[in-house]
Amino acid sequence: MRRINTWRTKSLCPEKVQRAQLAWLINRASRTLQGENFRYRSISSYEDFRKKVPVVQYPDIRHLVERMIKGERDILWPGRTSHFAQSSGTSDGKSKYIPITADSFRRTHYQGGFDVVAHYLNLYPDSRIFDGKSFILGGSYANELTLPKNVVVGDLSANLIDNINPLVNMVRIPSKRIALMEDWNEKLPALVEASIKRDITNISGVPSWFLTVIKEILKKTGASTIHEVWPNLEVFFHGGISFEPYRETYSHITDSAKMRYIETYNASEGFFAVRTEIGDPSMTLLTDLGIFYEFVPLGQENDKYPDAKGAWEVKAGETYSLVISGCNGLWRYAIGDTVTVTDTNPLKIVIAGRTKHFINAFGEELMVHNAEAAIARTCSELGCEVLNFTAAPVYAGDRTRGRHQWLIEFADTPKDLETFADLLDRNIQAENSDYQAKRSHGLFLDRLSIVTAKDGLFEEWLAATGKLGGQRKVPRLSNDRHIIDDMLKMNDQ
Numbered sequence: 039m040r041r042i043n044t045w046r047t048k049s050l051c052p053e054k055v056q057r058a059q060l061a062w063l064i065n066r067a068s069r070t071l072q073g074e075n076f077r078y079r080s081i082s083s084y085e086d087f088r089k090k091v092p093v094v095q096y097p098d099i100r101h102l103v104e105r106m107i108k109g110e111r112d113i114l115w116p117g118r119t120s121h122f123a124q125s126s127g128t129s130d131g132k133s134k135y136i137p138i139t140a141d142s143f144r145r146t147h148y149q150g151g152f153d154v155v156a157h158y159l160n161l162y163p164d165s166r167i168f169d170g171k172s173f174i175l176g177g178s179y180a181n182e183l184t185l186p187k188n189v190v191v192g193d194l195s196a197n198l199i200d201n202i203n204p205l206v207n208m209v210r211i212p213s214k215r216i217a218l219m220e221d222w223n224e225k226l227p228a229l230v231e232a233s234i235k236r237d238i239t240n241i242s243g244v245p246s247w248f249l250t251v252i253k254e255i256l257k258k259t260g261a262s263t264i265h266e267v268w269p270n271l272e273v274f275f276h277g278g279i280s281f282e283p284y285r286e287t288y289s290h291i292t293d294s295a296k297m298r299y300i301e302t303y304n305a306s307e308g309f310f311a312v313r314t315e316i317g318d319p320s321m322t323l324l325t326d327l328g329i330f331y332e333f334v335p336l337g338q339e340n341d342k343y344p345d346a347k348g349a350w351e352v353k354a355g356e357t358y359s360l361v362i363s364g365c366n367g368l369w370r371y372a373i374g375d376t377v378t379v380t381d382t383n384p385l386k387i388v389i390a391g392r393t394k395h396f397i398n399a400f401g402e403e404l405m406v407h408n409a410e411a412a413i414a415r416t417c418s419e420l421g422c423e424v425l426n427f428t429a430a431p432v433y434a435g436d437r438t439r440g441r442h443q444w445l446i447e448f449a450d451t452p453k454d455l456e457t458f459a460d461l462l463d464r465n466i467q468a469e470n471s472d473y474q475a476k477r478s479h480g481l482f483l484d485r486l487s488i489v490t491a492k493d494g495l496f497e498e499w500l501a502a503t504g505k506l507g508g509q510r511k512v513p514r515l516s517n518d519r520h521i522i523d524d525m526l527k528m529n530d531q
Contacts, residue, residue: 041156048326049384053350060084060330063363066141070112071102072369084348092342093334093361093370096134103135106367109186114367115139121201123194123306136306138197142366145328147198150309153324154275154302157314162273162298167239170270172210174199175229175243175251178220192218194306195243211236222501230254238268244278245288246426246511250497252291265293277302279511280389280407282414287423287449303389307373308364311387320386325349328365333358333379339372339393352379357390376405395513399431400440400483402473404466406514412465420458423449426496428512430522432487441484445522445529447491459488492529499525 048055064087068078076091102113103122111118114137121138138147159165177193179200185191190200199217207214212232219225229251241248252264261267274288274297281288281301288297303311303321308329311321323331333352338344339359346361357378363369376390391406398404409429417424427446444462452458463485467474476483496512513521 039156039160041153042160045153045156045324045326049322052323052325052385053348055325056330056349057084059326059328060087060363063328063330063365066365067115067367067369070114070116070367072114072367076369088332088343088346088370091370093332093344093346093372095372095374099368099371103137106137107135107185107189107191109189114369115141115365119367120189121197122189122191123197124191125194125306134306135191136194136368137366138194139366141328142308142364143198143201145365146308147194147304148202149327150302150304150312150324151198153309153327154300154312157312158273158275158300161314161316165272166270167272168209170237170239173212173233173236173238173241174210174217175241175248176217178218178225194304211238226251226254230258234258234267236268237270239270240273240275241271242275244511245274245276245281245284246279248274248276249284249287249291249425256291263291263293265296272296273298273300275300275302277304280410282410285414286417287425290423303387305373305375307368307371308362308366310360310362318386320380320388323349323385323387325385330363332361332363332370333377334361334372335359336376349385352382352385354379354382359393378407391515392513394517395515397429397431397442397515397517399433399517400476402470402476402483404442404470404473404515408466408469408473409514412462412469415465416458416462419461420452421450422452422458425449426491426512428496428514428516428522428525429486430516430519432519439480439484442486443522444486444488445491445495445525446488447493447496451490455488455490459486462486462488489526489529491525495525495529499528502528 064078064081067073081087081090106113106119107122109118119137119139122135123138125134125136176195176199179190179192179196190197196218199214212229216225216228216232219228234255255264255267256262259267265271276299281299301313301321309324309327310329311323314322331349332346334344334346336357336359347358352358357376359372360375360377361370361372363371374393376393377387378390380386380388389407396403396405413424413427425447427444429442429444432441432443463477467477499512516522
């Protein structure tokens with residue numbers, strides 16, 4: 039457990055560790071185009087760095103990434119980058135292509151995966167995960183670009199599976215051929231056949247997509263829980279979206295006495311955090327994986343030079359927009375996530391939501407974590423299950439007040455949809471005081487309304503937008519009606 043001992047030491051001195059990470063990053067990139075433009079060789083401290091280098095979002099660097107994709111060297115990071123993670127679109131409707139350099143493969147993503155296993159074994163020394171196989175569910179290399187030779191673009195998971203140490207392939211399934219299949223209509227039955235008779239001890243992936251796979255396996259075998267198929271399954275390493283809306287469903291299709299859940303914060307931009315304590319929903323920030331973190335107070339997300347805080351300067355209980363600089367060539371890059379700091383020694387966070395995935399049409403400031411907590415509580419209280427949801431504002435008319443409209447795909451539909459809507463509305467008020475204030479006496483905001491989605495609507499919408507895959511997802515909340523209106527049209531067809 040050498041890595042755990044190293045982590046314990048480093049987690050207690052975030053300033054020293056993070057300043058060293060930044061110094062290494064700046065030195066490595068000093069002769070790149072980025073380093074020359076911002077005179078990295080003149081930067082001697084974090085204080086210099088945040089004065090001279092602006093915070094950027096993807097549209098600000100799109101032209102530089104496109105030059106990297108075309109094969110240009112030494113743009114954002116030394117050398118030539120041949121792997122890129124295709125991520126969900128930006129506000130202009132285009133996909134993002136996040137560089138994955140040789141350094142970020144090794145120092146960030148693979149080291150992060152190693153750390154997850156190390157922390158799990160530290161928490162559960164009786165684990166037998168190495169007695170069987172790991173089932174890693176990933177995406178594909180499907181993309182919308184014409185690429186030069188030796189350049190690949192696709193889901194982060196596809197890049198990681200394709201470049202993993204060959205020794206790891208001895209303990210994981212499915213094969214690369216199946217794992218990297220592009221067509222999910224072919225991939226899903228192949229995944230079922232590849233795993234149905236294997237001794238699976240641990241699974242890794244996005245909860246919504248793994249749920250689809252598990253349900254297909256149960257349908258194929260006639261089993262009532264996945265432990266009847268995989269009796270030695272003990273842990274689900276999950277990330278990408280909140281697990282809360284799916285917790286109740288997973289409790290029904292697993293043997294709860296055998297199952298453990300470890301949340302990770304693993305994004306296209308880097309491997310950031312992992313749960314390190316039993317019963318603690320927060321995740322510990324991994325401070326020595328080739329990433330320098332900054333925390334921007336809410337309200338300054340669009341500022342080029344915000345009052346950003348280093349990891350050693352944050353306060354417990356505060357919510358921040360997360361900004362990173364990493365060995366993938368992203369510099370002061372706003373990843374679009376908000377995190378709430380729960381502890382500073384060591385530094386622990388929970389994902390609060392997306393900076394652009396919220397509803398604040400009426401001053402209610404509803405964040406994703408509020409919505410997910412409320413819907414999970416509602417399902418628990420009424421004994422129903424939700425597969426997917428999205429919500430958006432309905433603006434006031436001549437004789438109506440504004441409200442939120444929820445489009446929900448149920449796995450187990452509630453007996454009375456109006457009762458569900460009433461309870462969900464009350465639970466959101468309990469989670470969010472701003473929403474509660476706007477709902478008070480119905481003066482400013484009406485009770486939310488619900489539309490039931492047809493089976494498979496969310497997957498249908500993702501496929502229609504070219505985003506169907508293991509790490510693609512529908513935004514939970516939107517501050518306009520662009521997404522929900524498209525989905526409502528599909529729902530009516």
